[in-house]
Amino acid sequence: MNHDHKIELVLACLSLAIFLLYHIWHYCLPCLHAKGHIRLCGRRYFNVDQFSSTAAQLWTHAFGEDHKQAQTAVHTLRNILMVCTLFATSTAYIGARAFPSVFLNDSYSEELFRLNRIDPFTGGFDGRRGLVHPQIKGGISFCVSLFVFLCFAQATRYYVHIGFMVKIMSGKYAGEDISYEGEVIALMQQAQLAFSLGLRGIIFLGLILAYFGGPLCLFLATVLVTFLMAWTDHQPVTPYKAVYAELDGLARQQSAPAPRDSMFVEIHADHEAGFRAQQQPQRAHVKDWSRVSQRK
Template sequence: MEVEQLDAVLVPLGLLVLAVYHIWLVITIKRNPRHTVIGLNAETHHQWVFSLMTDPLKNGTLAVQTLLNNMMASTLLATTSITLSSIIGVFVSKTSSVVHTSSILVYGNTSPLVSSVKYFTLILCFLVAFLCNVQSLRYYTHVNFMVTLPTSQGKVQAMEYAVGSLNKASLFWSIGLRAFYVSFVLFLWVFGPIPMFVCSCIMCIVLYFLDTTDSLTRKLHHKSLKMR
């Protein structure tokens, strides 16, 4: 295999590894939610919202402060992602000569077209992270009003709607954070397809331990919900 053909083989293979892992993760969340961190978080959100909305006037300050912390995290990620995408865009448009001079460090296809694709996918990844975190902020703000509304006290439909909005906010935040993980893989593609493929495999292993739960975690989580 020629050096220029490595990108055509290893890059799609690395992306396929990430895609297969996330397909497995989605299936696991649907079938066995308690075996994933996202599933346990959704169950916790359900219990948290129901416990707060039983008395919104008493628990309003706690709810607002907790949601404010999540909104600050989403704001930080959104600001970071749009800043990085802007910096990369300016770097590519202003310093194309630097890309060509540093191409001797890349073991793979160093054509200008491939280099442009690398930076474009990296910018696109950060833009996805920005949009997801902005959408997460939108849902967190909406939940902030719902959990403190006195007229929603004891209304199951209003509580379920608030839980659904909170889970959507958490899901968008998770996708935005996941886009940051993928951006690290795409960043290593700048240095060649081999580092990118190796990072894809290592990233899947790391994400597996971050996304799944063990029996001890599930047991402690179940006991904490029982105590409530």
């Protein structure tokens, strides 16, 4: 194996390590810290997945207490089910139609065989066999697509069960001792985790496609995707007290009377000062008739 092949092998391994280590850190961070906050450049950032889990618990408790909100909850679940079904259908098409058509086509098979010979993992150099069998790449792609489909299918299944429980909690059994709030929260967390893992699987499929362009293309795509995921998975914590104070100040400014124009104020002050200066000499010539009458 020459120097170029070693560099390609290092880039491929480094790309896989970056992707895996980021997700281990992302999903284990809430377990290491109660709030899941990180500090960067003096600002706090929260974990979107953990915040979504907490919001789901509060949401479940809200429609459990106020049964009038159950209709809104059902509409929300319906929208989520539509999204999960769309993703599951798309990944099922990729796994059941796209991959078999690629692997069973002779022209595509020849191109894949050519790419496998120059691959640092599957290609043999200096008379040696490759590190992995060429068929493993195709098997990994198919397994990832199957994993994505199962994640979205499980998310759809969980959300369907949640819809049934919401109906029970807000139906004729409302107000009785029948309550599935704990079960709904558990299913909600599992559904959110399955949906999140499904999205990560789609991203990993994109990186597999980038790998066909070479290890350098894979490394650049991994760095870019990891940066975008870190940017979208962690949002800055807004200092709500300062925001409320600023909004309160703006509301007071809007409710206060508008100040007069500064030029108008200066002209009015000059006019009033001149009027007073004209009145003072006239008042000096006016006799004090009360004192004159007293002298007489």
